[in-house]
Amino acid sequence: MGQRRVYIVDRCFGKSLAESLRHEGFDARWLDDHFRQNTEDVDWIPKVTAKKWIILTKNPKIFQVTIEREVFIRCGARVFSFTEGQMRGSRFIPIVLRAMPAIEQFVDTHAGPFFVAIRPLGSLEMWYPPSFGLMPHVRHQRQVRGDPASEMDGAATSDEQGD
Numbered sequence: 001m002g003q004r005r006v007y008i009v010d011r012c013f014g015k016s017l018a019e020s021l022r023h024e025g026f027d028a029r030w031l032d033d034h035f036r037q038n039t040e041d042v043d044w045i046p047k048v049t050a051k052k053w054i055i056l057t058k059n060p061k062i063f064q065v066t067i068e069r070e071v072f073i074r075c076g077a078r079v080f081s082f083t084e085g086q087m088r089g090s091r092f093i094p095i096v097l098r099a100m101p102a103i104e105q106f107v108d109t110h111a112g113p114f115f116v117a118i119r120p121l122g123s124l125e126m127w128y129p130p131s132f133g134l135m136p137h138v139r140h141q142r143q144v145r146g147d148p149a150s151e152m153d154g155a156a157t158s159d160e161q162g163d
Contacts, residue, residue, distance in 0.1 A: 004027050004028045004054045005026070005027060005054060005104070005107065006028075006029060006051065006052070006054065007020070007026055007027065007028045007029070007053065007054050007055075007056050008028075008029050008030075008031055008034070008048045008053045008054070008055055008056065008059065009028055009029065009030050009031060009056050010031050010055065010056060010057035010059065011030070011031045011032050011037065011081075011141070012059050013056065013057070013058050013109075015030045015032075016090050016093060017056065017092070017093055017096060018030040020090075020093045020096075020097065021096075021097070021100075022055065024097060024100070026130075027111075029053075030035060030055075031044065035047075040142075041062060041068050042067060042068060042071045043067075045071050045072060045075060045077055045141040046071060046074075046075045046116055048077075049075040049076060049077045049078075049112070050075070052074060052102070053077040054078045054079075054080065054103075054107060055077060055078065055080070056079075056080050056081075056082075056096070057079065057080075057081045057082070058081065058082045058084075058092065059081065060081045060082075060083050060117060060127075061129065062081070063079070063081070063115045063127060072113055072115060072128075073113045073128075075112075075113070076111070076112035076113045077112055077113050077115075078107060078110075078112040078113070078114055079113075079114065079115045079116065080099075080103055080116050080117075080118055080124075081115065081118065081127075082095070082096060082118045083117045083118065083119060083120070083125075084120050095118065095121070095122050096118060096122075097121060098122035099118045099122040099123070099124060102122070102124050103116075103118075103124070104125060109155070113128070113129070114126070114128060114129065115127045115128040135158070142149070
């Protein structure tokens with residue numbers, strides 16, 4: 001058997017998601033247990049990616065910031081982002097837990113870099129890269145504002161298809 005996956009839970013989730021994932025048998029670590037709170041995303045992302053850790057965040061806008069997106073791509077980061085960032089408390093925990101089998105399958109079949117959204121019902125939606133074929137549990141890729149690659153590929157978004 002290969003090396004056990006490690007999920008690094010971004011501070012925007014709080015410690016409760018890491019604890020819930022550990023309770024379910026996943027190796028989950030909270031970002032603030034490894035880095036100071038004021039550590040910039042562009043500083044911690046390469047370090048956790050070099051360890052082959054998978055990033056869980058609740059900040060989908062992180063990928064829309066050009067310098068952070070470039071760091072994700074250059075480092076080959078594997079990122080899953082819960083898209084309802086404004087959801088408060090622990091209401092997001094059952095949704096992320098429901099998505100974990102699909103996340104595990106996705107990680108098994110895709111190398112980084114990738115940025116995948118965790119939708120409110122627990123489905124996954126590819127945001128980057130736009131050239132991947134879709135998997136049955138992945139809805140449809142979404143164009144990320146400011147990403148020339150996704151704007152040029154001409155793929156319809158899920159909204160355009162009436163999903």
